[in-house]
Amino acid sequence: MPYLTIPVFSRENLRETAEGRWQAIRESRPDLEPALVLQRELLTRTIDLAETLGAGRLPRLSLPPKYLAAKLARGVPALAGEPIPLPVPVLTPVLFQLCDALANGGAGEAATHIRQELEGGKLEAASLLNASLHRDQAALRTGAIHRGLSPDLMWLVAELAVSPFAHALQRMLFGAVAAGELHDALDAWPHGYCPACGSWPAVGEVAGGHRTLRCSFCSCAWELKTYACIYCENGGEGFVTAAPNEERKDRRIEVCSACGGYLKTIDVPELSPFPLLSISDIETTDLDVAAMEHGYGRPGMKEFTKKK
Ligand SMILES: [Zn+2]
Ligand SMILES: [Zn+2]
Numbered sequence: 001m002p003y004l005t006i007p008v009f010s011r012e013n014l015r016e017t018a019e020g021r022w023q024a025i026r027e028s029r030p031d032l033e034p035a036l037v038l039q040r041e042l043l044t045r046t047i048d049l050a051e052t053l054g055a056g057r058l059p060r061l062s063l064p065p066k067y068l069a070a071k072l073a074r075g076v077p078a079l080a081g082e083p084i085p086l087p088v089p090v091l092t093p094v095l096f097q098l099c100d101a102l103a104n105g106g107a108g109e110a111a112t113h114i115r116q117e118l119e120g121g122k123l124e125a126a127s128l129l130n131a132s133l134h135r136d137q138a139a140l141r142t143g144a145i146h147r148g149l150s151p152d153l154m155w156l157v158a159e160l161a162v163s164p165f166a167h168a169l170q171r172m173l174f175g176a177v178a179a180g181e182l183h184d185a186l187d188a189w190p191h192g193y194c195p196a197c198g199s200w201p202a203v204g205e206v207a208g209g210h211r212t213l214r215c216s217f218c219s220c221a222w223e224l225k226t227y228a229c230i231y232c233e234n235g236g237e238g239f240v241t242a243a244p245n246e247e248r249k250d251r252r253i254e255v256c257s258a259c260g261g262y263l264k265t266i267d268v269p270e271l272s273p274f275p276l277l278s279i280s281d282i283e284t285t286d287l288d289v290a291a292m293e294h295g296y297g298r299p300g301m302k303e304f305t306k307k308k
Pocket of ligand 1: 194197216217218219220
């Protein structure tokens with residue numbers, strides 16, 4: 001089945017798994033140490049937030065399986081364009097903590113500045129969180145530039161704070177889908193962007209020979225029936241899979257000369273549980289460098305027209 005449900009780990013289990021993976025990275029890439037220290041700070045926040053959200057109640061969404069199935073059949077992700085009440089009071093303190101962690105972890109004043117704007121009320125937490133949940137990169141960028149803030153950093157802070165909620169929604173909508181039209185629509189999903197939120201995958205994790213795309217935002221896991229460029233669906237001549245390091249064939253990049261996009265794919269013993277996918281991302285930064293050196297890039301967020 002192309003949509004995969006990943007078992008839930010306890011907080012202790014997640015921390016232990018993360019520590020083991022960081023130790024392995026540290027041994028082969030000591031230069032990544034500062035990035036790993038920062039990642040631990042950020043992941044601790046998202047793991048704690050996921051636990052808090054898991055203990056509370058998620059909003060009841062009026063999204064019947066039949067409606068979602070029809071939406072997916074049109075190529076529109078489930079959450080796109082839906083009014084979803086965000087737990088703003090729970091997420092706002094986490095925004096502050098993330099700004100602090102980033103400020104101490106190398107982003108310095110640019111992160112402090114975002115926190116100050118939020119605290120002073122010039123930047124509204126609710127609208128920032130909403131823009132992120134709805135993957136509205138254009139609105140968030142405009143808002144950041146207008147206030148003299150770093151658009152990339154603001155996008156990152158909001159994304160980290162909202163991702164546990166987006167992950168929980170994704171699981172609620174797709175995680176327990178029984179046989180029926182929504183099951184079939186997910187099974188038939190042919191796109192490289194996430195069927196839940198519309199983001200592009202951070203990486204492709206290959207476990208047991210299955211190339212599973214992993215959403216960079218909600219951690220959704222899905223497998224395509226075709227082997228082609230995930231961005232433009234070209235599977236012809238210009239689509240090449242290569243291992244930049246001859247001795248590490250378990251770490252590859254798929255590059256496409258038709259659209260200029262690339263995707264990292266790595267062999268893993270098992271798919272990463274949320275939010276540890278970001279460790280797969282950080283442990284493959286050399287693949288990003290190799291792809292970018294050859295002129296490949298990753299496209300911006302795909303935009304979806306409003307529902308109906
Ligand atoms: Zn997603
Ligand atoms: Zn392409």
